[in-house]
Amino acid sequence: MRPYQVGTAAAIIAIAAVAMFDSRAAFSPSIGTAPGDVGSRWYPFWAAAIMGVAALVVAYRAFLTPQTSEGVFQGRESIFAVLKLVLPMLAYATLIGGIRWQSGEITYTVIPPLGFYVATALYMGGFGWWIGRYKVWWVALITIAFPLVIYAAFELGFRVSLPKSFLYDSGILPF
Amino acid sequence: MELLNDIGVVFSSLAGGFATALHPINMAMLFVAVVLGLIIGVLPGLGGTSGVAILLPVTVFIAHGSLPGSDATTAIIFLAGIYWGALFGGVITSILFNIPGEPWAVVLLFDGFPLAKRLGRPGLALASSFVSSFVGAFIATVLFTFFALPIALRALQFGPAELFAVFVLSFATLIGLGAEAPIKSVAMLALGLLLAAVGFDTITGEQRLNFGQISLLSGIGFVPVTIGLFGIGEILASAEEQGIGYVENLSARLGLRDVVQALGELRKRLRLVLSNSIIGFLFGVLPGHGATAASFLGYGLARQYSKNKENFGKGEISGIMGPQAAADAAGVASMVPMITLGIPGSPTSAVIMAGLFIWGLQPGPVLFLEHQDFVWGLIASIYLGHLLTFILCLLAVPLLAMIMRVPYAIITPFIVVISIIGSYSLNNSMLDVFITVLFGVIGYWLRKLKYPLAPLVVALVLGDSTERELRKALISGGGSPLFFFSSWLSTATLLLALVLVLIPLVRTLLARRHGATVAAAAGHAAR
Numbered sequence: 006m007r008p009y010q011v012g013t014a015a016a017i018i019a020i021a022a023v024a025m026f027d028s029r030a031a032f033s034p035s036i037g038t039a040p041g042d043v044g045s046r047w048y049p050f051w052a053a054a055i056m057g058v059a060a061l062v063v064a065y066r067a068f069l070t071p072q073t074s075e076g077v078f079q080g081r082e083s084i085f086a087v088l089k090l091v092l093p094m095l096a097y098a099t100l101i102g103g104i105r106w107q108s109g110e111i112t113y114t115v116i117p118p119l120g121f122y123v124a125t126a127l128y129m130g131g132f133g134w135w136i137g138r139y140k141v142w143w144v145a146l147i148t149i150a151f152p153l154v155i156y157a158a159f160e161l162g163f164r165v166s167l168p169k170s171f172l173y174d175s176g177i178l179p180f
Numbered sequence: 181m182e183l184l185n186d187i188g189v190v191f192s193s194l195a196g197g198f199a200t201a202l203h204p205i206n207m208a209m210l211f212v213a214v215v216l217g218l219i220i221g222v223l224p225g226l227g228g229t230s231g232v233a234i235l236l237p238v239t240v241f242i243a244h245g246s247l248p249g250s251d252a253t254t255a256i257i258f259l260a261g262i263y264w265g266a267l268f269g270g271v272i273t274s275i276l277f278n279i280p281g282e283p284w285a286v287v288l289l290f291d292g293f294p295l296a297k298r299l300g301r302p303g304l305a306l307a308s309s310f311v312s313s314f315v316g317a318f319i320a321t322v323l324f325t326f327f328a329l330p331i332a333l334r335a336l337q338f339g340p341a342e343l344f345a346v347f348v349l350s351f352a353t354l355i356g357l358g359a360e361a362p363i364k365s366v367a368m369l370a371l372g373l374l375l376a377a378v379g380f381d382t383i384t385g386e387q388r389l390n391f392g393q394i395s396l397l398s399g400i401g402f403v404p405v406t407i408g409l410f411g412i413g414e415i416l417a418s419a420e421e422q423g424i425g426y427v428e429n430l431s432a433r434l435g436l437r438d439v440v441q442a443l444g445e446l447r448k449r450l451r452l453v454l455s456n457s458i459i460g461f462l463f464g465v466l467p468g469h470g471a472t473a474a475s476f477l478g479y480g481l482a483r484q485y486s487k488n489k490e491n492f493g494k495g496e497i498s499g500i501m502g503p504q505a506a507a508d509a510a511g512v513a514s515m516v517p518m519i520t521l522g523i524p525g526s527p528t529s530a531v532i533m534a535g536l537f538i539w540g541l542q543p544g545p546v547l548f549l550e551h552q553d554f555v556w557g558l559i560a561s562i563y564l565g566h567l568l569t570f571i572l573c574l575l576a577v578p579l580l581a582m583i584m585r586v587p588y589a590i591i592t593p594f595i596v597v598i599s600i601i602g603s604y605s606l607n608n609s610m611l612d613v614f615i616t617v618l619f620g621v622i623g624y625w626l627r628k629l630k631y632p633l634a635p636l637v638v639a640l641v642l643g644d645s646t647e648r649e650l651r652k653a654l655i656s657g658g659g660s661p662l663f664f665f666s667s668w669l670s671t672a673t674l675l676l677a678l679v680l681v682l683i684p685l686v687r688t689l690l691a692r693r694h695g696a697t698v699a700a701a702a703g704h705a706a707r
Contacts, residue, residue, distance in 0.1 A: 009628075009629060010629055013625070013626075013629055013631075017367060017371070020371075020374075021370075021374075024374055024389060027388065027389055027391070028388065028389070038383070038384055039655045040655070040658065040659065041654050041655045041656075041657060041658045041659035041660075042383065042384075042651050042654060042655050042659075043650075043651060043654060043659075044384070045381035045383070045384045045386040045388055046388060048373075048377055048647045048650070048651075049373075049374055049377040049388060049389055052370045052373040052374040052377060053370070053374055055366065055370040056366075056367050056370035056371050056374060059363050059364070059366040059367035059370060060367050062363045063361075063363055063364060063367065066361075066363070077628045077629065078420070079420065083420040083421075086419045086420050087416050087419055087420050087624070089419070090415065090416060090419045090592065090596075091416065091621060093593075094412070094596050094617060094620075095617060097596070097600075098600065098610075098613050098614060098617050101600075101610065101613065102610045121600075121601075121604070125597050128593055128596075128597070129590075129593050129594070129597065132589055132590075132592070132593040133589050133590065133593075136588070136589040136592075137587055137588075137589025137590065139589070147590065151594070151597070155597070155601070159601060159605075163238050163241050163246070164241060164246060165237065165238070165241070165601070165605045166605075166608070167601065167604065167605065168604070168610070
């Protein structure tokens with residue numbers, strides 16, 4: 006437990022240090038402040054300072070107090086269970102907007118934007134196939150039904166516009 | 181005479197509130213919200229806070245009249261209704277499956293599940309829980325009705341120094357009375373204040389903490405962070421538990437006999453349920469505590485004053501009714517400081533408060549003057565919402581229990597999908613989606629290391645207001661910090677805040693002294 010507590014506290018201290026550096030103008034006059042005002046940097050500076058000191062105390066206490074011998078996870082399976090959820094979730098969020106970047110006037114596209122509905126179809130279908138080990142027709146049903154139900158509820162019902170795919174831009178899909 | 185006059189004002193305002201709440205669109209949305217809340221309460225991977233946060237963007241459309249006749253009152257009735265449903269629904273899985281659907285239902289594992297399984301009375305366990313929840317919520321709503329207006333009228337006279345002092349007091353409560361290590365509460369509180377400061381400074385318009393990123397100029401959104409911390413964070417935590425625990429599954433039938441017997445049991449424990457409801461209300465008014473802490477407090481009190489202490493943990497009905505009355509009373513009470521002072525009493529009410537900002541309303545005492553329909557419509561809807569939830573719970577438990585049979589491989593990615601819809605649709609921002617995913621992982625990790633999340637969420641939603649009032653007070657006082665002590669109210673509030681922060685320190689010193697005395701006595705005995 007100790008290395009996790011200390012590592013987390015160290016990360017919080019690092020964030021505090023960055024924020025304090027960004028707000029280092031806390032002690033010089035701020036643009037356009039009224040007489041008596043402490044300026045725009047004072048508040049974030051001290052919030053970061055308090056956070057850093059608190060994390061320092063947490064780290065110090067983690068060294069002093071006896072810690073349980075086991076780690077924060079209940080076993081290797083539990084780490085994998087979390088990773089099995091986190092990694093597809095990251096991939097899903099990335100696929101919605103696709104992977105592309107611009108250099109000068111040229112746009113490089115590794116994966117075109119799949120939009121919310123296509124990415125959801127892949128994510129839910131993929132999860133059912135990989136984690137649920139469902140038969141093909143079940144996977145196909147999940148893949149098609151969920152995006153359609155969400156489209157009907159949000160896009161048509163509540164009129165919430167969600168990101169569309171490159172296939173929508175070329176007129177192949179309605180989303 | 182003045183008191184009678186005040187009571188008359190409250191009754192006439194409440195009557196107006198009922199007229200608003202009973203409007204067909206408001207009743208329809210209340211029904212939908214309560215059903216959604218019950219489902220959210222039953223699902224172990226989705227809590228009341230994240231459920232309310234995910235559906236917050238939908239309320240923007242409701243508040244702006246996308247539905248015929250809907251307005252901001254419909255939106256708050258909808259959001260609050262989800263919370264009421266979740267308060268009741270969370271216990272169903274605790275009792276029937278030994279899996280808490282909500283954090284405030286954890287305490288039901290101690291006696292609710294044993295009564296259902298060992299004593300073979302799942303119907304009685306459920307009915308006892310629903311009956312006491314209803315009584316707790318009803319008493320808290322009556323207290324809300326009569327105390328909200330005086331508090332709000334008093335708060336109208338607050339200047340920046342008093343308002344800042346009240347914010348400090350709410351932060352001090354989170355530190356001094358929190359369940360986790362106070363120093364971790366301080367770290368989370370400061371992190372929330374820091375995150376709230378990202379983007380434009382509201383007074384001077386200067387950019388800060390955005391590191392040159394235009395996308396960060398408008399700040400870090402409260403909604404994506406909350407959906408991440410509570411929505412994604414919770415499903416990551418429940419993913420870890422999948423396959424580790426054995427899932428119980430009991431029959432979910434609830435008959436009239438169970439309800440009649442539960443009412444009989446309630447009569448025997450009326451004093452406990454009434455006192456726990458009032459204590460739950462008082463506890464729930466304190467910022468950041470809400471239903472979860474109150475449920476444990478309620479259980480402790482029920483056990484402490486019971487003549488059958490040995491029955492606790494084996495299916496004692498007081499172990500169900502005590503915490504449930506306190507939890508639901510605290511859930512309702514957490515709305516009181518939010519509506520009257522603009523300070524959320526729990527993470528869920530922090531999300532609802534964020535909703536008010538989004539709909540263009542300013543939570544706090546001015547609401548009582550400028551938006552009476554809104555405030556009293558909400559208060560009336562709390563009575564109606566709990567009655568509706570109670571009836572639905574009695575009728576639909578078997579249906580709700582069926583939700584637990586939806587496989588993990590469908591329900592988990594579905595929660596991720598709706599979390600992403602919730603975080604994206606408020607600002608149509610993919611950055612918000614990544615913030616949600618990032619804070620999901622952060623929230624999961626912080627929870628594992630026992631960092632409390634409530635201070636982070638409350639500070640994030642109050643950060644801007646706290647800084648504004650602090651600086652306004654300093655400007656008014658010509659830069660002198662003594663301005664904070666210029667009125668007796670702000671002085672007393674700040675002193676109370678100081679006392680609250682010192683409580684953990686005093687507790688530690690006393691424990692050390694007690695430990696030293698015990699060690700010395702043991703040393704004497706050994707000699």
